[in-house]
Amino acid sequence: MPVQFAAKRLGKELSKIQNGLPPGIELVSADDLEEWLLDIRVLDNNPLYLNETYRLKFRFSQSYPIEPPEVVFVKQADRPIPVHPHIYSNGIICLDLLGQQGWSPVQSVESVCMSLQSMLTGNTKNERPAGDEDFVRANKLRPKDIEFYYHDNSV
């Protein structure tokens, strides 16, 4: 049942996505129910993100949607990592929505993309998070493990 739980839910999301996504969000690939790639663009004229497209990687566990997906930006030649005080230069995103505490099963791939879109849209600071270099150099953990520690500390 839990296998079907995640697979069914993702199947539904996928069929919905294939029927259309909000402007500025595009599905790049969804070959299985474990890892999906999507592109997002910021739609307003925010100079920080003008004319750039960013690639997002979603990874789903068996417990999705009870558990949040792992969402990171991936860097490619034409897909930079957006500059944002909550996005590390290795693509890891510090967003409570994606953590165990902030996640809710009613969220979906689409809603996460839209949240990230609006997170970028609303940003005016041309900076990385504090300690970005150290973190990027030292971090070997996967995003969700970091999130785990992070939320643990913030409690």
Added chain:
Amino acid sequence: MEVFSDEALNVTDSTDWLNTPLACLMPVEQAFRCHVCKDFYDSPMLTSCSHTFCSLCIRRCLSVDSKCPLCRATDQESKLRGNWALREAVEAFTKSRKALLEFAKVPPTVVAAPPDQNGSSSPPKRKATEMDGAKQEDQDIKRPRRSNRSTKTRAAQLTAAILEEEEDTNTTPSADADQDYVDQPPDDGLVACPICLTRMKVQQVDRHIDTSCPGSPEAAAALAAKRPTPQPIFPSLNSRLGQNAQTQNQKPPERLPALAYSMLRDTALRKKLSELGLSTHGSRQLLEKRHKEWITLWNANCDSSRPKKRSELLRDLDEWERTVGNPGASRIGMGMAMGGGMGVGQGPMARAQAAGAEIKDKEFDGKAWATKYGGSFGDLIKQARKGIKKQNLDGDEGNKKGEDGKEGGEKSSSPAELPTSQAREGEGESSSAAPPTPMEIVPPSSPPRPEQDEQQQTPGKARLLTEDTAMSGQVVPGTPEKGQWKTSSQQPPIAGDA
């Protein structure tokens, strides 16, 4: 992924209605779908905050964190109440969905039929469709006129129309079947049997022709007149209620209470599990999770209008056990570990055992394990190499541990690959369970004892360190592995919630 192809074929979604003439049904269908599983509500339950979810969905959510997924209001499983009106609505909708969708996707034949009013002489099949078409036309003509009338007469007319419709849904093919067809809305989603013209669902036609088709419309009418209780096209509300009441009477559902696991000793918990007829095998954490899952499945089943058999539920639990239920395989496990169960009353032995089980697990997160303990592995290998030259140290514990370790690693043919060769998420356990198991195998050429002794030390330190860094951000000074551990378990600088 075979699940994918299987599921992808069966996925229905509210967007199915887009690009059909019935696109307006999309929001209707959306309202019938659960926000968690995005499927049609299965035993919909109302929360204290008046949101509705499938019984199983909301019970799962609440057991992970006691909040409504939609509004984050705190809630408890025991406060859930059934939303039976919605259940009936969903049932009715899902029953007619396929036929409706088929109807919406196929261009309606009625439009193509010539509007021949005196169809009494034409063949029966054509007549029915023509009359439908005629009726639609009629309505089209009437509509503007109707809207000009006073609201009172309009309301009266609408009421009459509704009554008529209700009659229609309850009427069955009878002597005046032709009349019925005329009054029936053309989008009832049913098709006429090509032989006797009885209207039915598309998928029923073949069987009907094979078994119960009387051969001609007249014969059908005669048959219907003889039959005191012909099969209704839609089961009436009353009969449905009757069915529900019946099944509920057969199986009075008794919900299981949640347990305060922290108050239960291992033996008491095992007893509870065996009383329920469940396996008592596995670590304490697994026992708790198994019990919790069973309660979730069981209670959700109690809410169902068609409760599954106990054996089916046991199968569901078994499937859960093989996938999500493994210790540390899911975040659920982590949540529980955080809730105070972490390492409580577990000696190093128990932890090593748990680690063995964890690695054997097919869900084992090898990547996480490797990154987490990579530094420690490296150190242990160095120490083991040094240890070859050292005197053998004795340790009864070490021997036992060695056995556990071998047990844990026996799946791997190439020891060096071990940390990455098996996939599994193991965050919660990893911090409490020591990493000795793979290590036992890594230097296969070295004599076992000295390194076992080293190992005895390392897991403890490693655990201390990870826990410390995890909980308070401090690094314990003076530990040999400090450098390694500091990097591998270092936290990101906090950037705050975005």
